[in-house]
Amino acid sequence: MAQTKLAINGGQPVRNVPFVRQICINEQYLPSVLDILRSGKWSGYRANKDQYLGGPEIKKLCHEWSEHFGVEYVIPVNSCTSGLMACLSVLEKNLIDVTPYSMSCSASLPYLVSDVVWNDIDEDYFQMDDNDSGADVAVPVSLFGHPLTWKYNADIVIEDSAQCVSKQIYKTDFRVHSLTEGKHITCGEGGVITTDNKELARMVQNVINHEESVAHDFGLTSSGIGLNLRLTEIQASLVRSQLSLLGKNIEIRQQNVSCLNDRLRQIPGIRPAKTYSEGIHSYYCAPFHYTRSDVPRDAFLAAVRAELHNVRLNAGYIKPLYRFPCFSDKQNKLRLPIVERMWKDELFLLLDIAHPHTLEDMEDIANSFEKVADNVRELYWENIYK
Ligand SMILES: Cc1ncc(COP(=O)(O)O)c(C=O)c1O
Numbered sequence: 524m525a526q527t528k529l530a531i532n533g534g535q536p537v538r539n540v541p542f543v544r545q546i547c548i549n550e551q552y553l554p555s556v557l558d559i560l561r562s563g564k565w566s567g568y569r570a571n572k573d574q575y576l577g578g579p580e581i582k583k584l585c586h587e588w589s590e591h592f593g594v595e596y597v598i599p600v601n602s603c604t605s606g607l608m609a610c611l612s613v614l615e616k617n618l619i620d621v622t623p624y625s626m627s628c629s630a631s632l633p634y635l636v637s638d639v640v641w642n643d644i645d646e647d648y649f650q651m652d653d654n655d656s657g658a659d660v661a662v663p664v665s666l667f668g669h670p671l672t673w674k675y676n677a678d679i680v681i682e683d684s685a686q687c688v689s690k691q692i693y694k695t696d697f698r699v700h701s702l703t704e705g706k707h708i709t710c711g712e713g714g715v716i717t718t719d720n721k722e723l724a725r726m727v728q729n730v731i732n733h734e735e736s737v738a739h740d741f742g743l744t745s746s747g748i749g750l751n752l753r754l755t756e757i758q759a760s761l762v763r764s765q766l767s768l769l770g771k772n773i774e775i776r777q778q779n780v781s782c783l784n785d786r787l788r789q790i791p792g793i794r795p796a797k798t799y800s801e802g803i804h805s806y807y808c809a810p811f812h813y814t815r816s817d818v819p820r821d822a823f824l825a826a827v828r829a830e831l832h833n834v835r836l837n838a839g840y841i842k843p844l845y846r847f848p849c850f851s852d853k854q855n856k857l858r859l860p861i862v863e864r865m866w867k868d869e870l871f872l873l874l875d876i877a878h879p880h881t882l883e884d885m886e887d888i889a890n891s892f893e894k895v896a897d898n899v900r901e902l903y904w905e906n907i908y909k
Contacts, residue, residue, distance in 0.1 A: 528898045531829035537891045541833040542884065545877035547709055552764030559756050568753045570733035572740040580759035587766055592690065594717040596724035599754040600731055603685040603701035603714040604628040607662070609752060610681045610697045610716060611636055613726040620661040620677055622651035623843035624862050629664050629683045630844045641845055643859035647797040648672050649810065667872065668807035671695070672799045686807035688769060692799065696720060707772065707805060708765040710758035772878055776806040779876045779885050783809055786889030790896045791815065809873040818902045820868055823895060826902055830891035835874035839866040
């Protein structure tokens, strides 16, 4: 190679300053978090009718979440996974539609309790196809922060909304968010279930806290046992502080992604993923399609990573879940074409798009992609092995 420019081959990188994690703390709220710590009342949940819905912070959180998202019932829970489990546990189900492109809980929990139908994904929004399988329950995922763009046919739809905090286009029977680290809003670990159905809400609330003690107070004939999947007052306070900034933080993500989209779409073989309508995406991360034929995606992305210090640039998201060992007894031959293509060859994700990152950081990312594209011949097979 006459003269190397790409950092992966020993040239100067575009940037030496590391990318950082999103900043979630809202300084204004710190005194109220400290007050809760000093009060010693770290959880307001008790096993009786009056206190089974939690303490003052949890109740305020439920009210504010309900106002923000326009939903009737809000049930805080200790993770999205346990929230999905709580919803599934109160339903009649024989057959469940699942997607292979998600965190494993979206498929493994249904798999534990029922027969599942694996559905391929749609290549614009990466959400589960609706295949009229006759399933009682569907568990679609609003992936990467894009809300679901169609209604599913199953009797009950549980939306895994771990990555999405947009307003919904279509209502689902249950929506389950994640508050784990790295999500739009986090309190370390946690989740939020929402529904507009009073009866379903009551049943799930009982699973979250002491069903065995409170169900009969509400005239329910349940003989279940509550799993006590509760969130603390301190966590609720942290979540409230970020909920008040959510609109602003989504805007920052949208502006950053818009800058990336404008720059990266100029590069041959790179295309931003579609958005259903302006302003609807909450961008947990920024998805792109890679369709160049001269260099494989993973080689191109490795060269971009070398230009940027510590950037989170993911190739393919996650291995289709039916390939995981826990499913392979029944599913080892299954290969769904779109999800396989996205995983192996086409999709990539940029994750450093949240506050405190700015348009300048996005320009650095875009410059790196451009530099690699301009010097792509350095990655050609014959040049690497010269
Ligand atoms: C799509 C999806 N579903 C579910 C989860 C699980 O969330 P939690 O860790 O709160 O259980 C995640 C977490 O990353 C996720 O991205």
